[in-house]
Amino acid sequence: MVLKARHKRFILIAIGLILIGLAARLILNAFQSNMVFFYTPTQVEKGEVPKGTGFRIGGLVVPGSLKREDDGMTVHFVITDTAKTVPVIYKGVLPDLFKEGKGVVAQGSVDASGLFTASEVLAKHDENYMPPEAAEALKRAKMQGTSSLVMPK
């Protein structure tokens, strides 16, 4: 079969569009399966977080909660949004700006006992800077806190 030039061009354009469509699908799929959601300690406590897959939590490191195991590299600490707390375990070197009482974001997953195993701990480079996720967690807890003020003492 001999194709006319016009048909040939049409087929080529169609193939091109299909390939671009496939690329778009690949990108969107990759995007969807690699999105990391953010939750507050309150949501973790309520069990509103995905089981098995990773997510981020943010808040403040509870003062006095930082403990090291004997190997010196495994650390335990507690993250709070001032309403609820989440215990965290992390093995590795903590970032420069990790400090008790300061904002922190951790990425990892939570097990049945409620322990959060962090694969990554982030604290950004500015003494007064609050990671946006941590700030959000505190804000949400505060909003709920204000509503509880209405209740009779």
Next chain:
Amino acid sequence: MIPEIGHFALILALLVALILGSFPIIGAARGNAVWMGLARPAARVQFFLIAIAFLCLAYAFASKDYSVSYVAANSNSQLPLRFRIAAVWGGHEGSLLLWAMILSIWTVAVSIFSKHLPDDMRARILGVMGLVSVGFLLFMLMVSNPFDRLIPAAMDGRDLNPLLQDPGMIFHPPMLYMGYVGFSVAFSFAIAALLGGQLDSAWARWSRPWTTMAWVFLTLGIMGGSNWAYYELGWGGWWFWDAVENASFMPWLVGTALIHSLAVTEKRGSFKAWTVLLAIGAFSLSLLGTFLVRSGVLTSVHAFATDPRRGLFILVFLVIVIGGSLALFAWRAPTVGRGGKFGVVSRESFLLANNVLLAVASMSVLLGTLYPLFLDALGLGKISVGPPYFDTVFVPLMTPALFLMGVGPIARWKNATVPELALRLRWAFAVSVATALILPLLLGHWTPMIGLGLFLAFWIFAASAHLVRQRLSGDVATLLSRAKAVPFAWWGMVIAHIGIAVFTLGVTVVKGFESEIAVRMLPGDVAHLAGYEFKFEGVKDSVGPNYTASRGQFRVSKNGEERTMLFPEKRLYTVQNMPMTEAGISPALINDLYTSLGEPLDGGAWSVHIYHKPMVEWIWAGAALMALGGLMALSDRRYRLRRKKLTDQKILKATR
């Protein structure tokens, strides 16, 4: 007084930019030579005025004038002079001034090296650059004035972010901005061509060297930034797919597509509309990148809540530039006409395919960078998209692109055939497949990703070797003269492509064979990694100009033979009371050894991070080769010839 002079110079610069952005363009439309003639002097005066403003701000930093609010926020009396000067672009306002300064440099450069252009074309180009300048100057004067006074003056400054107190800060931002802003030239050429309806191959020829120049700067800027992150952040990484990095990578991807597309437009007259679109895209992404990084929107999308005018101005500016140029494109592009026809298998097709792949890749980066911001801004939740997304996307997109890089330069223009290409590339293919299969086994282990990366790197090496051999084949006696006859631009292309191969090789090896440990070490302890012994010899206190440091000492040996000493530091910058890690690195061709100090533990012990990074330096060497290739293309004879011809004409005129 000095800051007021700077402020006043900015106001005058805005007036001059308004003249530059209006009269020459209107003059070009009406054929008014006097109005068009205003472009060149206006470009020069604008440069002069912005340079005065820039020097005034630099003087305020150097002389520690903490009555200027921007200086007080980004400097400190303890800060060494070189960082006080670099602090000029350490924050939002000063970065904008640097941007405007560099734009005025490019504008003057265009006004000097555009004598061969038709008067109306030159007037339009300089006019469009003037309009961009109006936007930036207006933005500074309205909402981001670097010369705002602080009353009462601060006793001392809040200091430059310690992370930025590094030689990288002196070179990286100006380099990057030279690249970003350099794309404004390609953009202005495209807009001027659209306005004048002269989208021919001459336009592409004029635009090419400027675009290549900008691309070289951007490549070097990104390379410098990546290297800086590697040694400064202390995590041993060289690319984090951080939004700040993505902001510079997107224009690079589109700019890379643009320099290739321009080549086709110049040589074959094809892809005209696509080239214009890429020129608009590269500059739009540069603008977006500048604002993303420098507006604080990344730290928090609600940063603008404190000053909503800034966000509004940026949005309006972006809409005018991007929307306006796209509207012009839509209006004018149909008149462009089609270029030369080409077959399905031809160099044009391969270049087009790579162009599309690069454009799609930059769109995927745009999605991953902006979507989380949109969700957050709309209050729909907080998400983050990390390296896994970009890794997943980039491997399938870049694999065909790198493969085609081997084929494209060998294929003929207009029409090539698959059997012929296969025949000519069969040895290159065999060599790269064999390398991909065997080399990893010699190095220790084989994974599909290592195999793929090595295949692509050696494919480009082998195909480039074939290309060079074919070009120089013939009698040995005349080899030298024939090599000299090959245009520099062609060698530039080969070198830049080899740069990609070197880069790919570096990435593949470091990703496939790197190793790291994090351990607690007491003085005298020895850690083992990748066959090396790292002996920790304790930590000494040392004092810098504005920090105190704990300086660790590591003696590295292999099989009992001493190799090197590493001195990682943990610094505490006293003004902001901020700790910083300085990695101790021994860079080498084959193996980087990298240590960083974590934190002090009980009993004089430290937590220590040790990395073994094989061939990581090749990543930056590859980028440097790409830039070198770009420079070689720029030094091509035909650009020099034209200037020579021009001076000849001048002499002729003068003697007449």
